[in-house]
Structures are given as structure tokens and as C-alpha cells.
Amino acid sequence: MLAPHRRVLLMRRLTHLAARLRGWVRGSEVAVVGLAVLIGIAVGVLAWGMGAAAHGLQRLLYGLEPHLRLSxxxxxxxxxxxLVPTLGGLALAGLNRIIARWRPRSPVDPIEANALRGGRLSLTDGVVVGAQTVVSNGVGASVGLEAGYAQMGGGLASRLGRAFSLRRGDLRILVGAGTAGAIGAAFNAPLTGAFYAFELVIGTYSIAALFPVVASAVSAVLVARLLQAGTYVVETTAPGVVDPVYYPLALLVGALSGLAGIALMRGVGTTESLLTRAIPSPTLRLGLGGLAVGGLALISPVALSAGHGALHTAFMTEAPAWPVLALLLVKAMASIISLGSGFRGGLFFASLLIGALGGKLFAGVLAMISPPGPDPLILTIVGMSAFGAAVIGAPLSMTFLALETTGSLAVAGPVLAAVAVSGLIVRRLFGYSFATWRFHLRGEAIRSAHDIGWVNDLTVGSLMRREVPMAPATLDLAAFRLRFPLGAVSRVVVTGEGGRYAGIVSVAEAHAAPPEGGLEGLLQMTDRVLLPSMNARIAMSAFEAAEAEAMAVVDGPGRRVIGLLTEAHLLRRYGEEVEKRRREESGIASG
Structure with a gap:
């Protein structure tokens, strides 16, 4: 056993080594890539574990054969x-009540964390969402595991990044790398995972983000393959040459997918709102939601779980248009009811299945009009990608998913055309992806993962000058001139009875005014003030509306003056922060 003074010396050395290691990681791009590789390896193992747990639960509850998918x-x-989805909903409600007692606040999504919190994300939230997702998927609710994968990957990355005290920009990239590994492992598709991170979680593409994101995605996929994770692998074959006639067909499929995606997302929000008002009990909502999904499964098992088995069937089999339409409606209704009633999970894979069925339906309708019609496999792939882009909000990610699924560059052309049209329609007519739509319903003003958290941190309270020249409204003009001679200050805040804000007086105008007048006639900005909680953008809008150079900051209803903010100082500080974020995104931020 070490003596006390030796233990103290050892702890000091370890602390010094830890500080040096953190400093090296903070200042080394290679070290950040190394962290991303470690995260990718861990996320690959987690994806294997979560997928095995969900499928094991399905096998246990439904008596499935090892290689049979529930859908x-x-x-x-x-x-x-x-019975199983109904009891599963009740079990999830019980789990939610236990979690609420232990952790009452709602989990923070990786997109939300990168948009508002500079990449600060709780690993505990990942465990909570992962458990809820596995239970929801395992009992048969029409949700996928991708939300749990991404939450765990982002939470693990954030925790590791904060342990090394990474800068805000590097931490956001590392969170994106964690989700890239998660989605890449989920679909056995590293490019899909990487561009999912760029488009949804980081919010932009940059050279600085490329290396850690790709490193994590590739590492996670290799580990998942090594473990034979059996996650959502979608494999099919497509022709090596595609006739140009498929391009206008792809544009039409993209337009229809965009409109249908909007309908699906609004359907989830409307259903959730109606069920919450009609059935106040979350437990009863989940139980009845599970029963409704089970009822839809009586029509077709496509209603159950994410739909991996059903998607494989959609690619490999041919069917007339009407049965395909029935399957599409069953899956869409099951997904809406599952999420609207409170099951936890994502729409990623469900949107792929619905889109694939939609493309197959489109091909079937054309075959009815003009036999033999187009190749249904090509339009199935196009529909899958276009509808996924509409709902998920990641057009390039969906394009790479089609490419990695089929291995066909020829099919990637029509797919790219379809996802562009689909994404444009959703952007112009709706403005949200499914994730940001859910944030909107919660009251968050987030439309992407682009970093806006720093704007909220840049508040009027942090920018204002607290030492403010003030004078009472009862002060006569002669006394005011003696107290505030020309050149001493440019403006003075005037207060009325009880110290309430009355307005601002320009010292130059006070000295130019007739001597017999008072301060009342010189008051400006009498009804325009700022609050310390306002962020920089709100403050800039207030300055523009008031056409003012300076505004007083008051404490709220009492209108007690606590500071003064000039527009010039606000714009200068805002510009400095914008430049700082630009340098971080371009990878040239200084140490």
C-alpha cells in the first residue's frame, strides 16, 4: 500500500497527464478522428446489441423462427x-412511469443538441430512448430502431467529447460522427450514415467534419459486419442501364412522394393531438394504440415492427396495384397510430417501406394504363428514396442508400432527380422534416441542426452596459445640462416615479433645446425597451423596428432600468460570433 504522500504525488502526476492528453486532443485533428474511430467501434457493437435484443423479444413474444422477420x-x-401489441403498450407505459420518476425531463435529440446546446447530449438519454425503442419495436409497434441507434451514438460521442473538453465546433462534429456510425451500422451503408450526419445532425458539410464522420461510419459498419449484426440490411439487384424515360417518371414519383410525406407527418401530429385530448391517460393510449396496430396486422403483418421483412418482399415479388395500395395504407396507418399513441421509435425504415410500396403502386397503375408498363423494381427503389427524403429530410443520404443497396450507378440518376423534387416540395410547402416537425409541435424553433444555440446564449443581459447615466424626469433642463455637459455622455436614461423607465434623452438635443423647456418634450423611446432574456436576433429586430441607436434594458413589468445596449455594439458582437462559427465549420478555428 502506498504511503499518503506517494498517493498524493501519483494523483498529481495522473492529473497532469490527463490535462496534457486533453490538451493534445483539443489541438489535434488526428486525435479527434481517433476518437471518432473508437466511437464507431462502440456504436457498431451497440447496434448489434439493440438489434439482437429487439429481434429476440419478437421471437420470444411471437414465437418466430430465427431468420423470420415479424413483418x-x-x-x-x-x-x-x-394481445402482444396491446400488452406491450401497457408494458411500455409502465416503463415510462418508472423512467419519469427517475428522470422526469424529456430526452434531448442529437439534432436538438447540436442546434441549441453546442453538442451537449446526455448518454443517459440515449439509454432511455434505446430501451423505449427496443421495447416498442420488440412488441410489434410500427417503429424502427434508428432513433435509438442515433441517440446512443450521439450520446456516447458527446460524453467522450466532453471528457476531453472539446470545443463547441469539434463536439458538434463528434456528435454527428456518432450518429453517422449508428445509421451506417443500421443499414450496412457507410455513405448513407455519413451523409445522414452531414444533412441532419451537423447541418452542413465541411472538410473538418469529413474525416471524423467517415471514420466513425466505416468503423461502425465494419464492426456490425464482423458481428453479423443482422441489422436493416436491404439488398436487391437493379439493371446496369436505365432508359431515359425513367427520369420524367422519377420526377413525378418524387412530387407524389413529397405530398404524401407531408400528409404522413401531419397525420402523426394530428393523431397525437386528438388521442391526447380524447384519452388523457398515457397508459390507456398506449394499450389502445397497440390494439389498433394488432387489428391492422390482421389485414397484413406489414403493420408490425419496422418492416424489414416486408421491404425485402416488396423488392423481390410482383403484385397487382390494388393489394399494394392496401399494404401501403395499412403500413401508413400503423406508423401514424404507433407514434401518435406514444410508442417510441423512428419513421426512417417505415418511410422506406411506404415509399417502396408507393413506387411499386405507381408502376402497377402505369401497367394497367399501358401494358406492360415500366420496370417495377426501378420505381420501387425510386419511391423508397424519394419518400424517405421527404420524411427524413436527407436527400443525399437517401440517394446513397439507393446506391449502396443496389450497387447501380444507373439507378442513382433517377433517384437523385426524385429526391430533389421530393425535398423541394416538402421544403416549400411544409418546411420541416419529421424530426424538426416533432420539435415544432413541442414549441422548439428548430428547422435544422445548424448551430443557433450560440444566438440564444448571446443575450441582451450579457451584452448590455450596466453603468447607465440616469436622471429623474423631474429634473429641470438647466440642472440636466450642468450634470451632463456636452461630450461627457451621448444619451441619458430618464426615470419616472418609483424608478420606472420613462425614456431616453439625447444630451446634444438637451443642450440645443430652449432653456425654458423640460425633459418631457425631449424623451425618446418611451415605449420601446429590451429585456435581458432577449437573444441577439430578437434584439436586432427590435432595433430595426424602433429605428434606434440605443435602447434601455428593463427588468420586466416593473420597468426598472438595469442597463443600456447600443445597436453598434450588438452588431459588432454578433458579427464576431458569426465569424467564429464560420471558422469552426471550415476547420480553421484557432486554438
């Missing part, structure tokens, strides 16, 4: 289809 199980008894 392709056509011989399940009626009682099982109705």
Missing part, C-alpha cells in the same frame, strides 16, 4: 396479433 410472418394466430 413477413403470415401465419401468426389472431389472439397473438391482438
Amino acid at each position: 413477413a410472418a403470415t401465419r401468426l394466430p389472431t389472439w397473438q396479433l391482438l
Whole structure:
């Protein structure tokens, strides 16, 4: 056993080494890439574990064979289809109540963390969302595991990044790298994972972000393959040459997918709102939601779980238009009811299945009009990608998913055209992806992961000058001139009875005014003030509306003056912060 003084010396050395290591990681781009590789390896293992847990739960509850997917199980008894999702909803409600007692606040999503919190994300939130997602998917609710994967990947990355005291910009990139690994491992598609991170979680593409994001995505996919994770691998074959006629068809599929994606997202929000008002009990909502999903599964098992087995079937089999339409409606309704009633999970894979069925339906309708019609496989792939882009909000990610799924560059052309049209329609007519739509319903003003948290941190209270020259409204003009001679200050805040804000007086105008007048006639900005909680953008809008050079800051209803802010200082500080974020995104931020 070490003597006390030796233990103290050892602790000091360890602390010194830890500080040096943190300093090296903070200042080294290579070290950040190394962290991303470690994160990718861990996320690959987590994806394998979560996927195995969900599939194991399905096998246990539904008696599935090892390689059979729930959404392709056509011989399940009626009682099982109705009972398991219902009891599963009640079990999830019980789990939610336990979690609420332990951790009452709502989990923070990786997109929200990067947009508002500079990449600060709790690993505990990842565990909570992961557990809820595994239970929801395992009992048969029409949700995917991607939300849990991304939450765990982002939470792990944020925790590791904060342990090394990474800068705000580097931490946001590392969170994106964690989610890239998660989505890459989920779909066995590193490019899909990387561009998911760029488009949704980081909010921009930069050379600085490229290396850690790709490193994490590739590492996670390699680990998932090594473990034979059996996650959402979608494999199909497509022709090596695509006729040019498919391009206008792809544009039309993209337009229809955009409109249908908007309808699906609004359907989830409307259903959630209606069920919350009609059924106040979360437990009862989840139970009835599970029962409704089970009822839809009586029509087709496509209603159950994420739909991996059903998507494989959609690619590999041919069917007339009407049965495909029925499957599409069943899956869409199951997804809306599952999320609207409170099951936890994502729409990523469900949107791929709905889009694939939509493309197949489109091909079937054209075959009815003009036999034999176009190749249904090509339009199935186009529909999958276009509808996924509409709902997820990541057009390039969906394009790379089609490319990695088929290995066909020829099909990637029509897919790119379709996702561009789909994304444009959703952007112009709706303005949200599914994730940001959920934030909007919660009252958050987030439309992307672009970093706006620093704007909220840049408040009027942090920018204002607290030492403010003030004078009472009862002061006569002669006394005012003696107290504030020309050149001493440029403006003075005037207060009325009880110290309430009355307005601002220009010292130059006071000295130019007739000597017999008072301060009342010189008051400006009498009804225009700032609050210390306002962020920089709100303050700039207030200055523009008031056409003022300076405004008083008051404490609220009492209108007690606590500071003064000039527009010039606000614009200078805002510009400095914008330049700082630009340098971080371009990878040239100084140490």
C-alpha cells in the first residue's frame, strides 16, 4: 500500500497527464478522428446489441423462427396479433412511469443538441430512448430502431467529447460522427450514415467534419459486419442501364412522394393531438394504440415492427396495384397510430417501406394504363428514396442508400432527380422534416441542426452596459445640462416615479433645446425597451423596428432600468460570433 504522500504525488502526476492528453486532443485533428474511430467501434457493437435484443423479444413474444422477420410472418394466430401489441403498450407505459420518476425531463435529440446546446447530449438519454425503442419495436409497434441507434451514438460521442473538453465546433462534429456510425451500422451503408450526419445532425458539410464522420461510419459498419449484426440490411439487384424515360417518371414519383410525406407527418401530429385530448391517460393510449396496430396486422403483418421483412418482399415479388395500395395504407396507418399513441421509435425504415410500396403502386397503375408498363423494381427503389427524403429530410443520404443497396450507378440518376423534387416540395410547402416537425409541435424553433444555440446564449443581459447615466424626469433642463455637459455622455436614461423607465434623452438635443423647456418634450423611446432574456436576433429586430441607436434594458413589468445596449455594439458582437462559427465549420478555428 502506498504511503499518503506517494498517493498524493501519483494523483498529481495522473492529473497532469490527463490535462496534457486533453490538451493534445483539443489541438489535434488526428486525435479527434481517433476518437471518432473508437466511437464507431462502440456504436457498431451497440447496434448489434439493440438489434439482437429487439429481434429476440419478437421471437420470444411471437414465437418466430430465427431468420423470420415479424413483418413477413403470415401465419401468426389472431389472439397473438391482438394481445402482444396491446400488452406491450401497457408494458411500455409502465416503463415510462418508472423512467419519469427517475428522470422526469424529456430526452434531448442529437439534432436538438447540436442546434441549441453546442453538442451537449446526455448518454443517459440515449439509454432511455434505446430501451423505449427496443421495447416498442420488440412488441410489434410500427417503429424502427434508428432513433435509438442515433441517440446512443450521439450520446456516447458527446460524453467522450466532453471528457476531453472539446470545443463547441469539434463536439458538434463528434456528435454527428456518432450518429453517422449508428445509421451506417443500421443499414450496412457507410455513405448513407455519413451523409445522414452531414444533412441532419451537423447541418452542413465541411472538410473538418469529413474525416471524423467517415471514420466513425466505416468503423461502425465494419464492426456490425464482423458481428453479423443482422441489422436493416436491404439488398436487391437493379439493371446496369436505365432508359431515359425513367427520369420524367422519377420526377413525378418524387412530387407524389413529397405530398404524401407531408400528409404522413401531419397525420402523426394530428393523431397525437386528438388521442391526447380524447384519452388523457398515457397508459390507456398506449394499450389502445397497440390494439389498433394488432387489428391492422390482421389485414397484413406489414403493420408490425419496422418492416424489414416486408421491404425485402416488396423488392423481390410482383403484385397487382390494388393489394399494394392496401399494404401501403395499412403500413401508413400503423406508423401514424404507433407514434401518435406514444410508442417510441423512428419513421426512417417505415418511410422506406411506404415509399417502396408507393413506387411499386405507381408502376402497377402505369401497367394497367399501358401494358406492360415500366420496370417495377426501378420505381420501387425510386419511391423508397424519394419518400424517405421527404420524411427524413436527407436527400443525399437517401440517394446513397439507393446506391449502396443496389450497387447501380444507373439507378442513382433517377433517384437523385426524385429526391430533389421530393425535398423541394416538402421544403416549400411544409418546411420541416419529421424530426424538426416533432420539435415544432413541442414549441422548439428548430428547422435544422445548424448551430443557433450560440444566438440564444448571446443575450441582451450579457451584452448590455450596466453603468447607465440616469436622471429623474423631474429634473429641470438647466440642472440636466450642468450634470451632463456636452461630450461627457451621448444619451441619458430618464426615470419616472418609483424608478420606472420613462425614456431616453439625447444630451446634444438637451443642450440645443430652449432653456425654458423640460425633459418631457425631449424623451425618446418611451415605449420601446429590451429585456435581458432577449437573444441577439430578437434584439436586432427590435432595433430595426424602433429605428434606434440605443435602447434601455428593463427588468420586466416593473420597468426598472438595469442597463443600456447600443445597436453598434450588438452588431459588432454578433458579427464576431458569426465569424467564429464560420471558422469552426471550415476547420480553421484557432486554438
